Amino acid sequence: MTPIEKVEGRAIPLGLKNVDTDVIIPAHWLKTTSRDGMGKGAFETLRADPGNLFDQPEYKGAPILIAGDNFGCGSSREHAAWAIGDLGIRVVIAPSYSDIFSGNAVKNGILPVVLPQSAIDRLMEVAQTDPIHVDLDTQTVTTPFQDRFAFEIDPFRKMCLLGGLDEIAITEKSDAAIRAHEDKIAKTQPWLQPAAQ
Template sequence: MRAISIVTGGAYPWGAKNVDTDVIIPAHWLKTISRAGLGRGAFETVRAQPGNIFDDPLYAGSPILIAGDNFGCGSSREHAAWALTEIGISVVIAPSFSDIFSGNAIKNGIVPVVLPQAAIDRLIEVAATDPITVDLGTMTVTTPFQDRFAFALDPFRRQCLIEGLDEIGLTLARDAAIARYETLAAAAMPWLAVQPAAA
């Protein structure tokens, strides 16, 4: 997982409410366990509509998505986070998130920023013409117009994002301690290390 500290760039000023994971990545894209290629299915039904925001050259490649209440509701599919990362989204800003989506987002290097609707409205206005900055160091979202919105995030999850650590990374970071424990356990309980006889 890539480390995230500061994200500055364009933002999709979408603002849609109750966006479920089937809208983020439709079910027929779930026949794979690979993340590769899921970006092609991201927001497929929205992109089928002429003049949609995701195919607008003005916002192409934006690392931030501004959405409405209850983003990521519906199923628990991790593919939704995978699809977002493949199209380059590192931050989703919304008034609220589904708990499961929020967890999946963080585990896949996406920052879920919760802000009140008034802040969302202002950021949608700014994103039409200017970049937005999300800073995990200061826990703020700022604009070139001196807007400054503070947000909260669980300290452990914040640190995981800053250091780029998912569950595997967290385990590997404790590799030396695990190896020490295994050595001590093998000496104290040698019967646990007995290998089964070959057939």
């Protein structure tokens, strides 16, 4: 997982409320177990409209998405986070998220920033013309116009995102302790060891 500390760039001003995981990635994209290429299906129904925000030149490759309340509601599909990540989005800013989506986002290297609706409204305005800067270390979202919005994040999630650590990488950090425990068990409880073949 790629670490996140600072993300700066244009933000897609989606702003829609109650965007569920079916909108983020339609069900017919769920037949794969690979993350590669999932961005093609991201927001497919919205992108079917020729004037959609996602395919406008000024938002191409935008690393930030600004959404409305209750983003990522609906089914618990991890594919939604895969699709957003494959689209190149590293940060989603919204007033609230589904708990499952928020967890899946962090596990897939996407920072879910929670800000009040007044901040979202201002960022939606700025996103029309200018970049937005998100700093995970200082937990702030800023604009070129001196706007500064502080956000909260669980310390464990922050550590994972700053370090680029998914669940496997976190476990691997304890490799020496795991090996020491296994060696101790092998010596003190040999009957638990598999029989030699």
